Amino acid sequence: MTSKYVSKGFWNKKRVVVTGGAGFLGTKVVERLIESGASEVFVPRSINYNLVNREDAIRLLKDAKPNIVIHLAAKVGGIWANKLHPAEYFYENLMMGVQLFHSCWQEKIEKFVSVGTVCSYPKFATTPFSEDALWDGYPEETNAPYGLAKKMLLVQSQTYRDQYGFNSINLLPANLYGPGDNFDDTSSHVIPALIKKCVKANNENLTDVEVWGTGSASREFLFVDDAAKGIVAGAEFYNCSEPVNLGSGEEVTIKSLASKIAKSTRYGGNFVWDSSKPDGQPRRKLDTSRALKKFGFQSETKLSDGLKETAEWYSDSILQDTNFSNRK
């Protein structure tokens, strides 16, 4: 963070609700808030507060009485999960976001922080994606239901500010990765999926790893700890409904990503590209200048370092699981 945006006690008197605070990104946001001195951080679990239901959203706000709500709860997954469940991705994300936002306005919460997604950008947006290009076209088809549902919170932020003066912001992180990511075969994103396959190939002496798509698409990845810093800084310093990208500025093709993952997992075999599977959006690279200008955010973790840390975390976690099963 640049010195102008060093926190000076802002969080000390703040009660914060972090929806999705037990998830991959949420865990890091909660850690960052506690480090920053937040007086209370409340993490509602979906089993107690199903935020798709409006009554649960209202009950949450009455129970927790927050000053600030950081909304991270979402149905999240990779290309295949989005392709298989488009209606659920649309309905649950839209209903959770719109109703919680409306309830926060009704309950006079000081500020709502909405975390959107790079999947809201048009399929063929000019790179680097500037926030001003968000409405220039339809998103890539496989993630459009998810991306558009989340994008409605941007409209809500702007209209509720104009009509009611309600303070909310909308941050758009790049694809995230890091320790604690989702490694489930049915819903993981590309980095955990590839790390898992390479580690498995090493353990089972396999010489081929299959990868979906042609490898020509590009992506930008943001380390999860960096994303958490950006969100907490935005929540403190930014008070405007213009959306803000949170990225690393580092564009990488999936082919080059696979090589980096091979290096970080010490996998020496081949990658076999399955071009019958979708590539998703052709290119993704964000213009990250607004986040730097408005609240001093710049990512700190290089992709190669973040991949190494994630691969080590994953290998340690499967080792612990194996030791635990052997003891049972």
Ligand SMILES: NC(=O)c1ccc[n+]([C@@H]2O[C@H](COP(=O)([O-])OP(=O)(O)OC[C@H]3O[C@@H](n4cnc5c(N)ncnc54)[C@H](OP(=O)(O)O)[C@@H]3O)[C@@H](O)[C@H]2O)c1
């Ligand atoms: N992962 C990425 O690459 C990425 C990139 C850009 C933006 N984002 C955004 O970042 C946010 C967090 O993503 P993540 O990857 O950390 O996801 P995650 O690990 O799947 O966490 C999402 C959390 O949402 C909660 N949730 C889901 N449905 C809910 C419901 N009906 N009611 C209440 N809570 C519910 C879950 O809480 P329980 O555990 O209690 O069930 C879960 O812990 C999302 O808004 C996502 O759109 C993620």
